[in-house]
Amino acid sequence: MENHNEPIYLYPVWIRLWHVLNAVLCLLLIITGLSIQFSNPTITVRFNVAVAIHNVAGVLLSFNYILFFIGNLFTKNGGYYVIEVKGFFKRLKIQFHHYTIGVFKKEPAPFPVTTESKFNPLQQFSYVAVMYTIIPLAIISGLGLLYPDLTVNGLIGISGLDYTDLLHLFCGFVITIFMCVHLYFCTFGKTAFSNFKSIFNGYH
């Protein structure tokens, strides 16, 4: 999906550090989260170990998110997440068409990576959805589960903790799906592994 020959420096050091830490923590949180949810001592991590790791990883991820958040408020990188509403749905359709049909015909990427736009419309949409909706909700609901006294006492007879739990599970599920799809789309570089190299050297 790249048309340029010159590698462009797209990922500054702080983004790369944030990204690697975020990936490792998310992976840990998914594994331990599943262990807590299905708590089956024979196939998952032991419950109390899983809870301890999940809590620590969750807190670390929250601090890491603050780095991402502040970084994207004040640096150039935050601009890539700004969605131009006009014609966005049309651009989404073009990108979707590329991924479902065009890519098999070896058509060039409709929205190639430039210093002006790092993400294609589908990436932009999913990254904004995950990073600015799902992750904050996961952090807030996780905080509610860590300190149950923080949750509201209940609505229509169901404990506030249940709503918080459900929201946290939903966020965890979406993040899990996102990670699988995200990993697969990383193989869409010049070669299947070129995007994985970018994670470490910063050049696209």
Add this chain to the structure above:
Amino acid sequence: MIYRANIRPAWVVLFLLLLFAVAFALVKSTDSSSSGKKVKPVENTKIVNLEQFPVNEKCLRCHGQSKYTFENAESKKISYKRMYSELIIDRNEFYVSNHKGFKCTDCHSEDYLTFPHPGNLRMESKANCIDCHGGDEKYAKFQFEKIDSNFMSSVHSQKHSEEFTCWMCHNPHTYRINARTNENLQETVAYDNLICLNCHGDVTKYELLTNKQQPNILQKHDWLPNQATHFINVRCIECHARNKDTLLIAHEIMPKNMAVKKCESCHAKNSILYASLFKYQVKENIKKQGLFKGLFLSETSTIGPDQNNTLNIISIVLFSLTILAILIHAVIRIQKSH
């Protein structure tokens, strides 16, 4: 193509977070002002001037305090003696206990009315729960016979001599029904756990019954996640006694290697806890709050396997479809590239 607009999503999220914080603070402030009303004062705390009161006062004049006075028959002098702590009956506790309506001499020999008490009274056999409560239709619903047979197969009965009686845990002078009358679950849990800790948390009492070294309860339970929360909300007997559907309060205390140690024994749909206190609690909830609210409240869960099966299936199906889609896409891509 122009991607830049004026507002970065981070600013939007920051604004929403602030809104959320304000709304949360408002909800919490109304929450805390209403939850303060929940705790009910303990009933019947007033000492009533019951019929047996003057009779009992004869005994309690000495047994109601830590010292007693008597006239020495030989020297005609007034003497003070210390009362053994086990023989002191607290009036305040006795007159709110289940047995508050009894005269001392209903259970103890009338010969105790003379002082000094005749020496042979030391040999007097003491009544057990079953002696009064057994075979009585009035008490049939409390299933004292079942409790007795459960107790007989418990470690308390098996590992100790016959000296280990009901009174070891249920002091007849202070015991009062708690679970049925108290709406505050945590108070009930604390009251019931104190019965166990009376010996298991007090080395001097523990040593009276066994030569074993008293284990440190906190250390023994250090494997338990959220130990403090469990201790506040769960009774010892929930894990250490054999829970049976047929008996509300489990009395068959099991050897320590048979104690519940698996999370899913309780944190699951068919939890063992439904057999006792919580099963009762569900019934009470439904009685008080109606079927819908009562049922939902009774299944209050946090995280763990007490989960919604439908949601589980939906999530597994969605996840599998995603992986399948990725695999199909990848296979076609690889085929086309050759």
